[in-house]
Amino acid sequence: MKDQTVCVSPPAISEDGYVSLTTPVHRASTIVFPNAAAYANRAERGPDGYSYGLGGTPTTRRLQATLNSLAGAEGTLLLPSGQAAIMLVFVTVLKPGNTILIPDCAYPPVRSFCQSFLAERGIGFRVYDPDWSPDQVGDLIDDSVKLLWIETPGSATMEMVDVGGLVKRAHAKGVLVGCDNTWATPLNFKPVLHGVDFVIEALTKYAGGHSDLLMGSVSVRQADWYPELRTTMSLMGLGVSPDDCSLVLRGLETMSLRLRHAAKTAFDFARQIAERIPGELVLHPALPHSPSHALWKRDFAGASGVFSIIIPDHVRDAVIKQVDAAQSFSIGASWGGTHSLLAPMSVADERSFVKPEHRGTILRISIGLEDPADLWADLERIVAVIEG
Template sequence: MDDVTSPGARRGFGTRLTHGSRPAVRSHGFVNPPLHRGSTVLQPSCEARIENAKHRFERVMTYGTQGGPTHYALEDMVAGIEGGTHCTIVGTGLAAVAVPLLAFLRAGDHCLMPDSAYGPARNLAEGLMTGWGIETTFYDPTATAESLAALWRPNTRVLYMESPGSHTFEIQDVPALAALARARGAISMIDNTWGIHHFQPFAKGCDVSIQALTKYVGGHSDILLGSVTVNSQAHHHAVRAASSAMGHYASPDDCWLALRGARTMAVRLAHQEKAGLEVARWLQARPEVDRILHPALPEDPGHAIWKRDFTGACSLFGVVFQPRYAQEEIFRFVDGLQLFGIGASWGGYESLALPTNLAVVRRVTPAPAAQIVRLHVGLEEVADLQADLAQALALLPR
C-alpha cells in the first residue's frame, strides 16, 4: 500500500488525495504517474509464467485483464479513502454491485437487501440471481438489528446495505446491522457511493464497500468506473476471482482520469456539500415543497444516525412536492430548469434534476405518493441555481 494509507493516513483528506498513489521517483520529472496500457504481458520463461499465474491476484501481472500499474494506483487510492486494505476496480458502478454479490453467493443462498436499494441492484437480485437459485428478501431500510434478525434464515449469506437509500435517502444503522451479520457468519456489504469518505465502512464493521467511481471520484461526468474494497486478503481473493471469472475489466485510460479527478475531490466535495445544503434549505422554505430528503438536515428522520456515523454529506438529495401536484406538473417544472440538466448519475461538476417516482420500486415499504425530484448540486453559483429553481417553480399552478 502506498502513502495514501501509511503514515500519511494521519494527514488531512485533501493532502492524502494530492499525494497518494504518486510514484516516489517522478517519471521524467512529471507530477502525475504515467498511463500504462496493455494486453500481452511477456514472461521471462515458461516456468516463471506458471509460477506467476499462482499469484495473479497479488499484482503479479500475467495478462492485461488482471490490471496494471494504473489500475493499482487507483485501487490504492480508493482503499485509502475508505480505510480498506484491498480494492478491485471494475468498469462500472453496477459491475461493482454485481461482482461481490456473485463472489459470496451461491445457488441455494439467501440475501437480504434494503427496499430502498439502487434500481439496477434490485433488478440483479430479482432477475439473474433468482435464475441462479439465489433468493433475496427486501427489508425496511430503517429496520433495527432486532427486527432484521426475524428475517434471517440459516442460508442467509449476505446482508446488503445502502445508506442513504437511492431516491428516498433513508439512513441505515450500519454498525448494528453489520454486527448482526458478523454474529450470524454472513458477509455485510454496503453501497458507499453517497458516503464516499464521509462514511468509513470498515470502521463501522462492514466487510465489503462498493462505490461508483463514475460519481465524485471521476468528478467530470466523462468516465464509467466502479470499485469493490475489502479489509482482508481472503475477501480480496474472493472478489478478485469473481471479477476475473466474469471478465470484468476497467479501461486504464478511465483509471488515469479517475486518479486525476481524485486530486481535486476534497475541494469539490467541500464546496458541493455546502452548496447542496444551501439549496436544500432554500427549497425547504418554498410553499411548493412538502419536505426535503437530506439526512444532514436536522428535520430528517435519519439525521441522528447520520450525525453519529458520518463526517459530512454529498450534494445529492430529494425534494418531495406538495401532494396537490400531478406528475405532468412536476415534469413541467423540471423541463423549465435551465441550469439543471435532466439525466441520471450525479457527482459531476454540473447540477442535475431527475423526477424519480417511476424509479422507486417497493416490496415491503410503501412507495411515495407525492412527486419526488432528485437534485444534484454541482459547481455553479448557489444564487444562480436558486434563481433557476425559482423561475421553474413559478411554472407550477398557484
C-alpha cells in the same frame, strides 16, 4: 535492427531525472516475460502480479492503492461500473440455496438482479424497510441468509440506516455485510471501520467527477476475500481501462474540494426550500427535521451534493414544466459531476414498503459547480409552484 523492426521496437531511453506529478498511463494487453520459465510460472505472481493486461497495469494498481487507503480496507478491486462492482460481490459470495437481504431503498438494478439473475439460479432475496431497527432486520436472518446489503442513504428517498447496529446483528449470526457508499464517498463515511465486509463505490460519480467515464470499486475488510473476488473477475473477463483509471486518479485530486462545494450548496438549497414548503417534502439527512438526521450526525463526517424533494400530485405537471425550462440544470441520470442535474422519478412501483409520501413524483437534485445564484433561479421557480 532493420528499420521495420525499429518502428515496432524503438530504442530504449534514459528516464534518469524525470519525475512527474502525474501517474503514467500504462496501456497493455500483452505483458512481456524475461524468459520462458517466467511465463510458464506466471500464476506464481499472485492475484496482483502482472501477467496479462486484463489483470491490470501500474496505472490500475495506483488507483487501487489510493482507494484502498481512503477506505481503510485490506484490498480494492476495480470494475467497469458501480453496478458491476455490486454484482461481483453477489456472484462471489452467494451460492444456490443462499438468501440475500436488501433494503427497500436500494439502487433499483440491485432488486432487478435479485429478481431475475439470482432467483433463476436458486438464490433468494428478502427486502427490509430501511426504517426498521437493527433488531427487526435481524429477525429476518435465518440459516439461509449469507449477505446483508446496505445502502445509506437510500437512492432517491434518502433513508439512513444504523450501520453499526446492522453489522453487529449480522456478524453475530455469521452473515456478511456489504454497503453501497457512493453518496458519502470515503471522505464522509468509511464503512470498513464500522465492520462492513464489502464496500462498493460507483467511481462514475464523485471520484471520476466529470460525467465522462464508468467505473466501480469493491474494497474488502478482510484480505481473504480479495483473491476470491479476483478469481471471479478473471473468470468473467472483467477489467478496466488504464486510461479511465488515469481520469479517476485526476478526479480524486479535486474530489474533496468539489464535494465540499456541492455539499454546502445542496444543504443551503435544501434548508431554503424547507423554509418555504412543508419540511417533510425535502429529503436530506443533514436537515435537523430529517428522521435520519441523528444517524447521519453520529456516523458521517459530511454530506454530498445530492438530495430530493417530493412533488405533490396536484402540482406535478406544473413542476415538470419548470424542470423542462431549467437553464442551469440538465436532466439526466447519475450524479456527482460538475454539471447539476434534475431527475424526476417514481419509486412506488419498485418498493415493497411504500410510504404514502413516496407514492408520487420525487425530484432528485444533484448539485455541480455552476454559480449557486444561477442554480437557485431554477430551483426557486420550482419551489414557487409547490408553494402555491
